Amino acid sequence: MPGPDRTKDIPKNISSFYCALTQELPSAFQSKQEQQPLMANPDPEVSGGGEQKKAQGENAEPRKSAVPTCQQKAKARLLLLLSYISGDMEVFAEWMKKQFFLLQLLDWVLRGAAQVMFVNNPLSGLVIFAGLILQNRWWALNGFVGTLFATISALILQQSRGAIAAGLYGYNGILVGLLMAVFSNAGDWYWWLLLPNIVMSMTCPIVSSALASINSRWDLPVFTLPFNILVCLHMVATGHYNHHFPQVLIQPRTELANITWAEVDVAKLFTAVPVGIGQVYGCDNPWTGGIFIVALFISSPITCAHATIGSAVGMVSGLALAAPFEAIYFGLWGYNCVLACIAIGGMFYALTWQVHLLAITCAFFCAYLGSAIANVMSTFGLPACTWPFCLSALTFLLFTTETNTIFKLPLANVAYPERNLRFFWKLRKKEKLEREEKEREEEKKRDEEKWRAKEQELLGNDKEVLRMERMDGKENGDGMEGKHMNEIMIQEGEMMEGALGEVSSMAENV
Amino acid sequence: MPGPDRTKDIPKNISSFYCALTQELPSAFQSKQEQQPLMANPDPEVSGGGEQKKAQGENAEPRKSAVPTCQQKAKARLLLLLSYISGDMEVFAEWMKKQFFLLQLLDWVLRGAAQVMFVNNPLSGLVIFAGLILQNRWWALNGFVGTLFATISALILQQSRGAIAAGLYGYNGILVGLLMAVFSNAGDWYWWLLLPNIVMSMTCPIVSSALASINSRWDLPVFTLPFNILVCLHMVATGHYNHHFPQVLIQPRTELANITWAEVDVAKLFTAVPVGIGQVYGCDNPWTGGIFIVALFISSPITCAHATIGSAVGMVSGLALAAPFEAIYFGLWGYNCVLACIAIGGMFYALTWQVHLLAITCAFFCAYLGSAIANVMSTFGLPACTWPFCLSALTFLLFTTETNTIFKLPLANVAYPERNLRFFWKLRKKEKLEREEKEREEEKKRDEEKWRAKEQELLGNDKEVLRMERMDGKENGDGMEGKHMNEIMIQEGEMMEGALGEVSSMAENV
Amino acid sequence: MPGPDRTKDIPKNISSFYCALTQELPSAFQSKQEQQPLMANPDPEVSGGGEQKKAQGENAEPRKSAVPTCQQKAKARLLLLLSYISGDMEVFAEWMKKQFFLLQLLDWVLRGAAQVMFVNNPLSGLVIFAGLILQNRWWALNGFVGTLFATISALILQQSRGAIAAGLYGYNGILVGLLMAVFSNAGDWYWWLLLPNIVMSMTCPIVSSALASINSRWDLPVFTLPFNILVCLHMVATGHYNHHFPQVLIQPRTELANITWAEVDVAKLFTAVPVGIGQVYGCDNPWTGGIFIVALFISSPITCAHATIGSAVGMVSGLALAAPFEAIYFGLWGYNCVLACIAIGGMFYALTWQVHLLAITCAFFCAYLGSAIANVMSTFGLPACTWPFCLSALTFLLFTTETNTIFKLPLANVAYPERNLRFFWKLRKKEKLEREEKEREEEKKRDEEKWRAKEQELLGNDKEVLRMERMDGKENGDGMEGKHMNEIMIQEGEMMEGALGEVSSMAENV
Numbered sequence A, B, C: 001m002p003g004p005d006r007t008k009d010i011p012k013n014i015s016s017f018y019c020a021l022t023q024e025l026p027s028a029f030q031s032k033q034e035q036q037p038l039m040a041n042p043d044p045e046v047s048g049g050g051e052q053k054k055a056q057g058e059n060a061e062p063r064k065s066a067v068p069t070c071q072q073k074a075k076a077r078l079l080l081l082l083s084y085i086s087g088d089m090e091v092f093a094e095w096m097k098k099q100f101f102l103l104q105l106l107d108w109v110l111r112g113a114a115q116v117m118f119v120n121n122p123l124s125g126l127v128i129f130a131g132l133i134l135q136n137r138w139w140a141l142n143g144f145v146g147t148l149f150a151t152i153s154a155l156i157l158q159q160s161r162g163a164i165a166a167g168l169y170g171y172n173g174i175l176v177g178l179l180m181a182v183f184s185n186a187g188d189w190y191w192w193l194l195l196p197n198i199v200m201s202m203t204c205p206i207v208s209s210a211l212a213s214i215n216s217r218w219d220l221p222v223f224t225l226p227f228n229i230l231v232c233l234h235m236v237a238t239g240h241y242n243h244h245f246p247q248v249l250i251q252p253r254t255e256l257a258n259i260t261w262a263e264v265d266v267a268k269l270f271t272a273v274p275v276g277i278g279q280v281y282g283c284d285n286p287w288t289g290g291i292f293i294v295a296l297f298i299s300s301p302i303t304c305a306h307a308t309i310g311s312a313v314g315m316v317s318g319l320a321l322a323a324p325f326e327a328i329y330f331g332l333w334g335y336n337c338v339l340a341c342i343a344i345g346g347m348f349y350a351l352t353w354q355v356h357l358l359a360i361t362c363a364f365f366c367a368y369l370g371s372a373i374a375n376v377m378s379t380f381g382l383p384a385c386t387w388p389f390c391l392s393a394l395t396f397l398l399f400t401t402e403t404n405t406i407f408k409l410p411l412a413n414v415a416y417p418e419r420n421l422r423f424f425w426k427l428r429k430k431e432k433l434e435r436e437e438k439e440r441e442e443e444k445k446r447d448e449e450k451w452r453a454k455e456q457e458l459l460g461n462d463k464e465v466l467r468m469e470r471m472d473g474k475e476n477g478d479g480m481e482g483k484h485m486n487e488i489m490i491q492e493g494e495m496m497e498g499a500l501g502e503v504s505s506m507a508e509n510v
Helices: A002-007 A010-030 A032-040 A049-063 A070-085 A090-096 A101-115 A122-135 A137-156 A161-165 A171-183 A191-218 A225-238 A266-281 A286-299 A301-320 A325-329 A335-347 A353-378 A387-398 A417-458 A464-476 A480-495 A499-509 B002-007 B010-030 B032-040 B049-063 B070-085 B090-096 B101-115 B122-135 B137-156 B161-165 B171-183 B191-218 B225-238 B266-281 B286-299 B301-320 B325-329 B335-347 B353-378 B387-398 B417-458 B464-476 B480-495 B499-509 C002-007 C010-030 C032-040 C049-063 C070-085 C090-096 C101-115 C122-135 C137-156 C161-165 C171-183 C191-218 C225-238 C266-281 C286-299 C301-320 C325-329 C335-347 C353-378 C387-398 C417-458 C464-476 C480-495 C499-509
Strands: none
Touching: A070 A090, A090 A101, A101 A122, A101 A137, A101 A161, A101 A171, A122 A137, A122 A266, A122 A286, A137 A161, A137 A171, A137 A191, A171 A191, A171 A225, A171 A266, A191 A225, A191 B191, A191 C191, A191 C353, A191 C387, A225 A387, A225 C353, A266 A286, A266 A301, A266 A325, A266 A335, A286 A301, A301 A325, A301 A335, A301 A353, A301 A417, A335 A353, A335 A387, A335 A417, A353 A387, A353 B191, A353 B225, A387 B191, B070 B090, B090 B101, B101 B122, B101 B137, B101 B161, B101 B171, B122 B137, B122 B266, B122 B286, B137 B161, B137 B171, B137 B191, B171 B191, B171 B225, B171 B266, B191 B225, B191 C191, B225 B387, B266 B286, B266 B301, B266 B325, B266 B335, B286 B301, B301 B325, B301 B335, B301 B353, B301 B417, B335 B353, B335 B387, B335 B417, B353 B387, B353 C191, B353 C225, B387 C191, C070 C090, C090 C101, C101 C122, C101 C137, C101 C161, C101 C171, C122 C137, C122 C266, C122 C286, C137 C161, C137 C171, C137 C191, C171 C191, C171 C225, C171 C266, C191 C225, C225 C387, C266 C286, C266 C301, C266 C325, C266 C335, C286 C301, C301 C325, C301 C335, C301 C353, C301 C417, C335 C353, C335 C387, C335 C417, C353 C387
8 A cells, every 4th residue: 555655755745845836936937038938839838747847847956056965955856756746647647658558547547536536646546545445445446446447438438538548537437436335225245236336337438428518518527427417326216125226225304403512522523624525435534534635635735725625614514504413523514515625726717815715615605505405315315425516616617707816727728726827827927928019019010100200201392292192092002002002103203214123113012 | 665655656657658658659660860870870779768768758749739738848747757767767877877886886786676577777676675674674684685795796706897787686685685584484583594694695696607607608597596596505405404594394285285166265366466476575465566566667567567467377377277275365376477477578578469478378387387396396395486487487588489570689688678679679670671771772783784784885886895894894803903903994095105104004003 | 090901011021121221231332323423412312202212223123134023023012112101201291292281280290199209200100199099099189189289389389390390399299198198197088188288288399499499509309308397397286186187196115115036927028028119108008019119110120129129128127126027017117218229229320330239328328217217206296207218318419439430410410210321321431432532632643743843854954043943932932923923034034025025924913
């Protein structure tokens, strides 16, 4: 299990990553010469995990003196290492392309496992699987089977190879697999369950593709809608009273919950935060939740921060709406808010403080919606799944405003919050440069016009009549042709030379 | 309370307004000279509440003799006054723009209150608030808070200023505020309720904006969908069994209602019509309903008429579907039909008699749908809200037909039925004129061609060859250039000058 | 009843139709000369039921010897007859256009009855009505009234005449009429039922048109969604406890069904296949189902085959998901799969073996979804109607893939599987020809270039310098003008004539 091994490096990584990040911010605005060519051709930028390394290396250099100390060298090496394992591990993905197919498939499966949290990182996926094994081996197996078959099905159905490689066809699979196991009433290691698990996972890419056809009209992602649809489908198709695949019994609340504020357990409320993150994968073990936090941090600290904020917001909302304490402790108020807060806070919007506030608003809205949907679904014996997250995030992504501090990234440019932010900054800078360029050009034009007006004033009055015609011609004619024509006419009037000379000047105009 | 004061003028207003209206109809087709410039530049027309006054003044004038009697003077003054307070009070809105911000906000809040009924008129809003206070002060307060905070939230979220000023962000707020108070089981003056009220009202603009992103693809309004979503959200998230915000208990019907036709109370059936209009705001007091009718009449008699028709249709449908009499008396069968009938009958379609029939059909469909949705929602302990209205009106707006008597107005041109109607007539007239213009032009062309053919026949044969070339050149050349070339060529032919002259003419052609 | 009469011809028809079909396959690729003109102008092809006859005739001819035997003559006549009654009976439709209006209306009603199964064939419609009468005369009457009034309503609402003539406004009407009678708890011959029946049927075109406005954005059909919406509307608006229009009582399952595998009746399982097809129209009589199979076969054997496969898949799914045997015997697991399998298997996709597999997958998905929706709907006392079919078919039609073996037909070109297939083949062939044409042209170009290069090599070296300039000019100049200019320059260099001659040559270039 590589998870625990990696965690040793984390404390160091945290500081260094933030260092790199904070260094980058001013440097992005200082180093004009090196940034400009990137802007002219943004492609290597977008597809460059390796570029991130380079940029960090470049940024790190000027700060250092000519002779780097031992500690500085170590730091540089750490940063390099970090660039390999953080973000979406582009270098690794490139290297993977030349490997054996089964290895590639494993990479896709791991990325799929992490994509539930919008993380496109196989290392995070590995850590997440570690957390799942810690929670329940049978569930982890089902999750793995789900991811694997969803990915295979996407390959069979000839879906976009890029999307498969990013794990975008796997994340619904892992959720389908996990949650079918979680909500099965047949107990663990009921091997028959793998059958509907495989069937449902393999249906994932079809539903994903169909939903993408609709959502793409508004440039929206499908989120975990395929998972929601398919798990609800399976649960309600079989139900609690089924011989083959019975589901746990879920019933609507029909009496007042017994809530005594004196009984509230503050320690449990605090553990509700990691548990809420764990509940994204249906896990109620706080350690598993903690491992998931680590997995998020590896790829993107911003994602990690918003996940924690979201879970906390969910807990607070639960208390505000007088939810039974058990549900709050169990993380049921957290997981949707976690996802909603990640999605809005930097993932699909470029992170500004307004967007940060919007993400928190969305988390509150999601908590409210979560309670509502849970009550509605319980009528059918269904859990809320991640419907609240999907609906609230879609609502907040459809929302439009006239301010330019809330910038929704084009779906094709969504990567991870840190890269999205850089994309946003560059776009802004490019716009600024273009605006300046335009202004400069306009100024130039105005100067030219002034200069011309002066020049004409300086010319004598003996050809005034001719010139009046000329001005008319300039105004009526469309650009070059009219201009040339007039010039020739003037030349005619002014010079009156021989025929051959005339001809040559005309040939030029042709 | 200005409502009762105004009602005194109503009987007079009715006749005069209709007079003005009926006068306008023929005059719109007679006075060609004064209409044509308006058509060439329709903008001042569209943005002209003041123009309405002017038009009425103009229409009124020719009817009068040179020396107006005292009565006629009074009538003219009444019409002028009427033009200031009816329709969308454009003059007032213009005047408001220069006022203190809080006054503006009040204007927006009042317009928001009236926009529930598609009325963009602060006076109607004031009358409606009067009706609400008559019904229940606590509800009225909640409604006011809802409208206020929804409008403020829209300002914070930088939504379109024009839409805010028209009250389009307030009407969902007032409904959210009102209905949350109406369905709360905690009794009146439970001050904590203002908290979720403010939260939900402030969420309104987000949901409105998100829904508008979807609906605008089909050029559809969002109606009261945000209100429906948010109130259902709040009610089902908390439910009847909640410590903080308990809701009234709503349960599905599980036995045959006791309906004896002998027991039907005809008087109560008749009061069900105004009660149905009052139920749009959740009010069961027939006087409140009556006040609302007045509020509608101030702005638009067509709206008022369709509201009444809608409510009556709802009542009849209730009887046809064997609904319990209490529900009918309580106006529960009316309010959705009221809104649906207003929306289709002249608001989003231009009113023709076919559209009028369509509006009545829509009201019947809406009543049916209302019963269905009420039964479905009761399973979740929810009221029907205005879902039936939204769904039926959207259905009837999505409906397309090949007839041109059913004309759906572009969403940007929707104002109030009377203005919509004028917009529609002008469009028709413009189309007709254009068609006639085209026909005339075509005729002209044909005449010209004939004339030319004749002219050419009459001309002598000595310059035949030259002229043939000329005609060819005119047909082939595109406009000015070709013409110049031909003229020069003709000069050439006529004068036969030296090589230099030749060159200069050619230079022009270049 | 023409159904039984026709069945006598079926055994012969089967073989001959398949013969014609299998002959056509190779011939479609062989007879290049006769196919090419069709491709240049595909319109007569698309609108040609008569063309099918011709094609079959053409295909049949080369196989025969110069002197046809008696048996061959009979076969040819049979094929001709077959072409008149199979497919969408285009010839008959053309002939109908000149008939009395009531006859036309009858044609539209019959086509509407068959369109439930995507069959645009009045003969099939007649057979289907025969089946319905065999099942229950009251239901048949209601179905007829529904189709009739839906068609009339579409005429009143001025919908597309072509769509009405194809029965596309009738099929929802027949289902509305039938199922309202089937689910009515008031017993047969309760004449009042015709009232809501007529109202709901007449609403069909409005709902159809509205849904089409939405679905057309994704080039999707509306399927039986209007029927689902309106029947559910009627049933839930009235409910079981209604004085005027009581519905049968449907309640959710609340205990374990008693399933003993020893009790399974294999014969009944086999009859479940035709019963499943019958249940599309709400009929549980296996003979009625058998008649429907005949009706499908008349128009399109592919449709017929997929209907049978779909019904079988539904039955198997029911067994797999531990459904009560009674529900399976009753065909409730079959009818949605029947429709889904027909829709995907050749109707909206061109039939390839990948599409065939997709159709079977869709049928399984539909069965699963059917169970889920039935359970959800039972909470509201509603049957599943054909929601599962609509949702699953829409999902599978929205699904996109990068393979070109799954070709979704443009909605305007959808006819019946056999014609769709021909359309697809022709498109493929056209593409292939175009590709070949392109390749040939490219080859030609390359050859020309080679030839030119050689020619230039062969030319003498005395004008080398001049030519170099020429080549440069050709590369820099944009096409004709540059070329001419260069040529003139060269002429200049070569000839060196007088100024006037020069001028004239230049004038030509202008």
